[in-house]
Amino acid sequence: MEVSGALLANAIIAGLLLGGFYAAVSVGISISFGMLDVVNIAHPAFIILGSYIAYIVNDQFGFDPIVVSIVVSPLFFLLGMVLYRIYYLCFERRGQESLRGLAFFFGILFITEVALVLIFGVDYRMVNTRYGDVTWRMGAIDFPMRLVVPFLVSMVMVIGIQLFLTHTFFGRAVLAVAQDQLALRLMGVNPVRVKELAFAISIATASVAGAFLIVIQPVQPAIGREYIGLVFAVCVLGGMGSIWGTLLGAFVLGLAETFTSTFFGPSWAPAVSFGLLLATLAFRPSGLLGR
C-alpha cells in the first residue's frame, strides 16, 4: 500500500474525530471514577439509555438526536442524583463501596439493559439526521458529518465541563472532594452534596454521548458493554480526575486506532491502543496529565 499525504491527513482527521467521540463517552467516567472515586461501571448503560431516548424521539417526531439529548440531559442529571443518593446511603456511608458498590453498578448495568430489551426489543436501532449521510470534502480530505457534528458538540461539552470545574466555586469543590474531603468539610462544604451533584453531571454527559453513539452506529441494548474497557482506558491513560487528560487520552487512542487501521491492519488496533496505555502507565503511572 502506498502511503500518500492524503491517506495520512485522512488518518489524522479520522483519529481526531474518533477521539472527540471517545472523549464524550469517557468524560462522565473521568468525573465519577477519576474525581469522586465512584466506580460507575454502569456508565455505558446510561449512554445506551441516552441513545434510545434520542432514537425514540427522532423516530416519532423527527427531532435531531443530539438536540434531544441536550434537552433531556437534566433528566439524566436528576437520575444521577437519585442514583448517587442510593449508592451513598447503601454503600459509601457504611464504607462498603469498594466491592458491594461495584456489584451495585453491575446490577444497574444489567437492569438498564433488560429494561431496554423489554421496551425496545433487541433489534438494532439507528437515527436519521440531515447530516448523517453528508460528507464534506476539502481536496482529498473527507469530513463525514456523522462524526464531525458529534466531535464539535463533544468539544463544547468537554471544554465546558473543564471550564466549569476550574472557574466556579462548585467546580473547585468537586476538584477538592477528589483530594481532601476533610479539608472541604472544614471549609463548610458538604462533600456528599458536592459528590451527588458532580455524579449527576457525569450521568448527564451520558445522555449526550448516547446521542453521538446512535448517530455514528446502530445500537442494541447490550452494546454498552463493548465500551466499558474503552472508557476506563481513556480515563486512566489521560490521568485520573483530569478532564484535559481525558481529552488527550481520547485523542491518543483515537489516533492510535486510525493509524493502526490505516497503515498496519485494523485487528492490531486494540493491541496498539492498550500497549500505549501500558507503556504510559509504566513511565507515568498517574497517566498523561494526572497529578
Next chain:
Amino acid sequence: MTGTRFSTLGRALCALGLALGLAGAALAQQPLKIGFGMSLTGPLAGNGKAALIAMEIWRDDVNAKGGILGRKVEFVYYDDQTSPATVPGIYTKLLDVDKVDLVVSGYGTNVIAPAMPIMMQRNITFMTLFGLNVNSKFSYDRYFQIMPAGPNPAVGWSQGFFDAAMSMNPKPKTVALVGADAEYPAMALEGAREHAKKTGLKIVYDKTYPPNTVDYSPIVRAIQATNPEIVFVASYPPDSAGMVRSANEVGLKTRMFGGGLVGPQFAALKTQLGPLLNGVVNYEFYAPDLGSKFPFLEKFLGKYQARAVVEKVDPLGFYLPPYAYAMMQVLDQAITATKGLDQAKLAEYIHKSEFDTFVGKVRFAKNGEWAASRVMMTQYHGITGNDVEQFKKPGRLTVLSPKEYKTGDLKAPYHENKK
C-alpha cells in the same frame, strides 16, 4: 392351595401389567422436550429472537395437530447472550438437568461451534441453524445444517459473488478481502481466498478488524489505497452498517462491493441504510421478485410478520425465520418417520431423505450441509428513503445468481450505481 397361589401370582402380574401400561400411557402423554440456547440478548439478539418466534410458530402448529408421536412439543431454552462461552454450560444443563429429549442449535456459527464437542461426546443428532462450515473442523456424521450454502459452504457462500465478478468485461484482476475477527467472517474469508486462487485474482488487501470498531473509514481508505477492482466484505450487522456508510463517505471506487454482509437481509438495516445500499452486491435467501417461486413461504410469513411487529423484531422475516421453521420441520419429519427418538436412526434418516419444508425441498450432503447451494447473490438498486414497505415489493433487488433464480445482470462499477 395351588389355585390360591396361582391366583395371587396372576393378580400380581395383572397389577404389574397395569402399572406398566399406565406408565407407558403417562410417558406417551409427557411432552416432547426440545432444548436449545438462543441469542436473546447481545449483538445477534435481533436474529435470535426472530428465529425463536419462527420456532414457536412451528411448535404451535405441530401441537395444534396433536404433537409429534402423540406428544405435545415443549421448548426449554436459555439466552446464550450471543456469547460462545455460555454455550457448553447451556447444553450440559439441557441434557443433564432438564433432561430434554432432543436439542437443536441457536443462531449462528459462533454459538454452534462450541456446542459441537458436547454433541459428539454424547452421539446426539444435532440440527443447526445458520452455521457456516462448522462441520469442516469436526466431521461429525450426526450434524445437519439448514442454511442453503451447499456441500462446501465456505466456497458456496461467496460463489455467486465471484461468479458475478468474473462475468464482468474486462475480467477483474485484483480483490480486497476484509471481515470481522469472528468465526463467521473467518470462514467466509477462507472461502473467498479459495475463489481468488481459483480465478487468478490477486489479493491486494486481506485483513480483519475487531468487531467493536467504531469508525470504519480508515479501513475503507486503506482498501481504496490498494485500488482493488472488487471488495469482498464478511461482517456482522453493526460492522455491515459501518462498512457501507464508510464506503459511501470515503467515496470508495471499485467495481463490486459487498458479498458477505450480514444485516442488510433484515428490515432494521435495510431501512436504516436505505439508498446507501444501492449498488451493493450481497447475499440474500429471498427476493420479493421471486415470490412466485416460493409460494410456500407466504403462509409462514403471514403468521410470522404479525408476531414480529408485536415482539419488535425483523418485520420482514425473509432471511432467517423461514429456515428456523424449516429446521424444525426436518426434525419433525424425521421423528415421525423413524417413530422414535433414537439418535442414530434420526441421523440415518436425515442423511438419506428429502424433506418438504417451508423453504422448499431440502436434502443433506454427507457432511450435513445442504446437498446443493441456494445462496442468492443480489444487487440492491432503486432504493429511495427509509420506508420498509418498498422492501416488501419487487423491484429493489436484482438476483444475479444462481441461474434458476436470476432476474437481471450485474451493474458495475459500484460507485456509479449508487442510485
